[in-house]
Amino acid sequence: MNLSDQLIQFLLSGFATGSIYALIGLGFSIIYNATGIINFAQGEFVMLGGMVTVFFLTSLHIPLPAAILGAVAITTFVGLLFERLAIRPIRKATPINLVIITIGGSILIRGLAMLIWGKDTHAIPGFSGEEPIMIGNASLLPQHLWIFGMTTLAIIASKVFFNYTISGKAMRACAFNPRAASLIGIDVKRMVLFSFVISSAMGSVAGFIIAPLTMTSYDVGIMLGLKGFCAAIIGGMSSGLGTVLGGIILGVLESLGAGLISSGYKDAVAFIILLLILFIRPQGIFKRAESERV
Amino acid sequence: MKRELVKYLLLVAAAVSMPYFFSDGYMMNVLVFVGINTMLAVALNLLLGFAGQISLGHAGFFGLGAYISGVLTATHQVNPWLAMLIAAIAVSFLAFLIGFPILKLKGHYLAMATLGLGIIIYIVFNEAVDITGGPSGLSGIPNLALGSLVFDNDVKNYCLVWTFTIVTILLAVNLAHSRIGRALRAIHDSEVAARVMGVNVRLLKVQIFALSAFISAVAGSLYAHVMTFAAPASFGFHFSVELVTMVIIGGLGSIYGSLFGATLLTLLPELLRTFQDYDIIIYGLILILVTMFMPGGLVQGIPSLLGALLPKKKEGRG
């Protein structure tokens, strides 16, 4: 393979992992926009999406589509439970308290996953086999196509939800101004619950579609979660195109970094980008700085 | 002020008497780690409890202290005491530089940024194999020594570590009761009012961040020389969360609370041997429950919880 073929290969695989980061990032920004919380447990929803699918497939021998549906349902239920038990009752919600509670939630979920399923790494077979598709000299797995497809679908679904349904519009209103939203009769608490439900569902989708590519285990949530957050930060915490682009930029940079520099430092790329963005342009790279009224 | 002195003398007396109670090496060894974790928890509490700034990357500073000290002594034969000093100064200098951009961030963003910083440091420990030995660790780190007294067994290490721990607590308590401590608590309560009172909030936060990193690096250096070994696994995200848990349990802004939190969280896994790796579940529960129901930490929380549960005798009707 010459350099340009290699580059295309890196771009393709970067695009695929980037789509996953975008999905996870959307989960972050949906909750952030509805509540102002950065949910450190977001990565655990991704882990659950993969692990529950594995569990249904291998232990209960349920066919893949049903296993996936089950995984999404269970993860969403965990998200709902988390909001009801840990987020809603908290009285003095300073940012530090919320950070600590969501971190507590994340290690609790992770610990329980370890308790139930052990520490082994599991694989899910590709949804449509493992036969690579050749594009020029670069190869693409069928799973990559699944990833592109599902990500596009998820993004379109969220777009439709936020722009064309009453609940979606209500959630946008809450994000814009929770007080005003509650004054016009929107149930803000329900919208917060909704945001957790949607994010956990979205996280679980990311979890089960990436599992065939990267394997899954109880502790994949930390890294995937953080990278999803990084995607959301690049995109300025928007719950739309910004985060998607952020995810893809991150995925491609990471893949290029891994291929051209060193695979060991691949994970560091995301965090260096994260710090640089936070230091230089905390509003993301697509948004203009807004004059904020203190 | 008198009460502070009494508390402190009690602590010193307890620390001095420990070797007489526990003659076996195992308990002494555990107490060495209690001491190191106390230093770390106090360091983090200065930042989290007093200045109200979270850090999820403190295990990184701890690890840098351990590795800088370890590499200098094991690979370059530098005197261990000098290595400790170099490590502490280098790490606090790094924290000072990175503190300016990082502490401009608030709340969730600060948490994410410090977490990212911690993970970058962790990745470097793993990947810079030529320097750090990679995932399998760095061995052959010499013990500290004073003349012919080499700190090479559990009791000696206990004395060494707890000397540092007790000095750290004293300095932290002094700081808490000074103009710096007041300014920090002021930032916590109302940042805008603190600024109006002429407190240079930005600089002070960065200074405390650097001080906190300094203490963490000293603890790391002690750890390296006591263990004569350092591996990345001890300095990951998990340990940063454990440190935050210690501070939360002990109560934000309470120095002796941090001592309590560190003691509890170091002893807990030892006492509950059967739990092994599952202590992580307990930490998660503790973090959630204490933050939700006992914002002052267990030290304040349990008595007030009991007070609320027990029937109040003096308050009658009418």
Add this chain to the structure above:
Amino acid sequence: MLAIQGITQVFGGLTALDDVTFTINRNDITGVIGPNGAGKTTLFNIISGIYTPTTGTISLDGRNITKFPPERLAAFGMVRTFQNIELFGQMTVLENVMVGLHTKSRCGIISCAFKMPWHLHEERRIRETAHTWLRFCGIDELADTTAANLPFGKGRLLEIARALALEPQIIFMDEPAAGLNSRETMGLADLIRKIRDRGITVVLVEHDMELVMDVCDRILVLNLGKKLAEGTPREIQENPAVIAAYLGEG
């Protein structure tokens, strides 16, 4: 001594202040009044360095201080109180005032941690001075109370004591009488005069007309972000534009 030149502040598309110009004379008690939404608090936030104005300059004795942050203004002797009192709730009353002496003390982290002799000396001095200011404001008996537990009126006094501890040239008070009963308001008027008698320039934003007319030497009237009038209490009371603005609101 303090010259405010052409201050304009725009938030998004909203002009909160429009080309406001006036000067504050040394050792005067100046009142800033105006109907709700006139831009009084915005003006205060700009002068005290919390906002930077869109255009315009502020100068103190000829020095341009427009872009100075609050902590720097404190070093030049400018201090303020807040409309919704901003005390350090977890600290005692005495400690609150001791924070006010932050700029009057020098010890750094190292000398504080090691309890250097000069630190102990300084600490004693800070403590005594803080008590002096508490006595000045008549709340010394509350020195060991936690600030969050203070009744509202005492909290106001503590905020003033804390601000005075900086030994400012100018003190800005944002609605100091809000939430006070009439007896407390009278006490406040006396305190404001006492502060002026120590050579400190006082500027207050206030809704309580009686208090303003009673204590102020000069009054600035803002309406809808613009300067409506400026003058002595008597001139303001007789100014037809001011009367119209207030009647129009009521």
